[in-house]
Amino acid sequence: MTEQTIAIYCFIDDFFLAIGRKDDAHCKLSDAELLTTALVAARFFYGNLHSACAYMREHHGVRMIDKSGFTRRLHGLKEQLVALFLALGQSLKQLNTRSRYLIDSFPVAVCDNIRIARCRLLRGEGYRGKCVSKRCYFYGFRVQLIATEEGLPVQFYIHAGSFVDITAFKAMELDLPEGSRLYADAGYTCYEVEDLLKECDGVELRACRKRNSKRADQPHMAFLKDHYRKRIETTFSGITALFPKKIHAVTPQGFILKIILFIFAYTLSQIIE
Template structure:
């Protein structure tokens, strides 16, 4: 745990400096330390920030550990750096690992039980009501869209309300991949129009799992698509292993922030293991 915390602080501190971030001279703790504590909470403590602060005080990780209220304010101020930090880490990962293929998938993240959906404060609208076809059940919350390479690194991420279709990730994610790379997807992403656009505009090779009645159904290609898509299912299981039973948050902004810290924690752990 100490090794991961030190590696996370070094990676985040160098990344913030590369982005040109400068802390206020009066700040007692740098932004890199705030993000490191959030990453530590996501890796080891199920995203519980209070426990991460208490652990940091006990282990003397930093010379000054802020109070929970000040930590939350500083973490909210650092939220605009999370997605640029993810993009910068993906550029670092490309130098460590040459990806041959990518996989795209969507995972439901409920904010509460279905019976409590009408009085939910984090997701009060009906647009957050989604459906999981594999489980044949409804959920109330968000959808996490992930673009993963064959090294299990999360290259791109996005959050949408639960009722949004999976195909929205093809429109919301930039899909910054090298030309000629294969993109594995499940049946929810099957669209001849989008597939042709990906081929012509970005030079990608879409590999969706198709229905048997599809005009583009090829048996041996379906076998390859099923094998290639397993990596994103593995990443989803790794993230759910980090998630607590319910992600505790008071506001929707705090919920999204915690989900992004879990994604960053997964990527930072991969980079730390690769460097080591």
């Protein structure tokens, strides 16, 4: 735990030094220490910031600030947090010489279905979605995740739960190297999108075909698609294992921020370990 905490801090601090970001001279808690604490909370304490702050203060001598100030600064560093993840993702893409990537989505429920009418965090039917694999409905967000062949996340897109995979994929700003092959399930089937990606970006979307598909696969291609896309399910299991029984947040932005922290913390843990 100590080694991972130090590694996370060094990565964040080096990134801030590389981009020339400097802390305010009057800040008691640096930005690198703050983001490290948030990621440690997601990695080891199920997102509990209070426990992570206590750990960092007692075991690493970090001078903590009050809870409200910590939360405000964390929200203010959301762009830097996403930039850190994208920078790490670019490095992973460069190391992924086979250029095989996986895409799929997983739901993150805000509350149980029976409590939707009393939910204060979100309002509207736009957040009610269906999880086909589990044959159930949920109320909250859906995360589109792109991972390497080894299951390391490199890009994500969080959206309302009612949007199906292919609709969200069209809205997603895909950033993959030319010549990449992106494996997906049948929910991402759209011949127009496949043709545009291949022609404009040089990315081949290999979605599993339905029985009535107009572009049926040869048996060997169907086997490859089914084989590679299953690896991302293990990634989803690893990310959701970090979740608490209920993700505590006061605003939708805070809820999304915690999802980002869980995805980032999982990626760092896989790299460090």
